[in-house]
Amino acid sequence: MIQMKKHKIYEAELIQPACPYCGSLALLHNGHLITNIRYLTANASHPATIRLAKQRVRCRDCSRWSMAQSELASKYCSISNASKLKILSALTEDRSMTSIASENNVSVNTVQRVLGSCSHRFLDSYEYLPAHLAFDCMISKIFNRSKYIKTSIRIDLAWSLN
Ligand SMILES: [Zn+2]
Numbered sequence: 001m002i003q004m005k006k007h008k009i010y011e012a013e014l015i016q017p018a019c020p021y022c023g024s025l026a027l028l029h030n031g032h033l034i035t036n037i038r039y040l041t042a043n044a045s046h047p048a049t050i051r052l053a054k055q056r057v058r059c060r061d062c063s064r065w066s067m068a069q070s071e072l073a074s075k076y077c078s079i080s081n082a083s084k085l086k087i088l089s090a091l092t093e094d095r096s097m098t099s100i101a102s103e104n105n106v107s108v109n110t111v112q113r114v115l116g117s118c119s120h121r122f123l124d125s126y127e128y129l130p131a132h133l134a135f136d137c138m139i140s141k142i143f144n145r146s147k148y149i150k151t152s153i154r155i156d157l158a159w160s161l162n
Contacts, residue, residue: 005045005046005047005105006046007047007048007049008041008046008047008048008049009036009048009049009050009051010039010048010049010050010051011050011051011053012050012051012052012053013032013052013053013055014052014053014054014055014068014069014070015055015068016054016055016056016057016066016067016068019057019059019061019062019064019066020066021059021062021064021066022059022061022062022064024059024060024061024062026059026060026061027057027058027059027060028057028058028059028060029055029056029057030056030057030058030065031056032053032054032055032056033053033054033056033067034051034052034053034054035051035052035054035073035076035077035078036049036050036051036052036078037049037050037051037052037072037073037077037078037079037080038078038079038080038083038104038105038106039072039080039082039083040080040082040083040086040104041105044102044103044104044105047105050072050080052070052072052073054067054068054069054070055067055068056068079106079110079114083104083106084114086104087100087104087106087110087111087114088114088115088118090103090104091111091114091115097111097112
């Protein structure tokens with residue numbers, strides 16, 4: 001099924017003012033790299049796209065190539081950083097990836113990629129014990145009552161020894 005949606009397109013040019021390697025202002029211009037960046041909108045049925053023309057330049061002093069960069073989106077990425085943050089905050093809610101994807105005008109794969117790119121930050125470290133340990137009723141059902149108390153006391157002692 002092909003979905004027809006009207007996009008609002010904003011055109012912008014990103015200028016490279018100086019060489020990022022040596023700071024020289026003597027630059028040789030060599031066209032633009034045009035990227036279509038999907039941006040946040042209040043209404044998902046009216047997506048907004050920023051057509052960003054990034055200047056490509058060659059330095060006359062150090063002969064190195066560079067391209068203008070912005071904080072709007074990462075290099076060669078067509079999803080704005082603001083959209084990625086919105087997707088990430090939506091992922092903390094009890095919602096499906098499909099609904100997050102359609103709200104932000106991206107594919108489900110993109111939502112998964114955003115989650116994957118940040119998942120390393122949420123890995124638990126097993127190097128230390130937390131200051132307070134809580135046992136819920138699941139554990140007390142598994143162990144009998146006396147064993148449960150002993151286990152919790154042993155862990156409290158282990159923690160106070162550290
Ligand atoms: Zn240079």
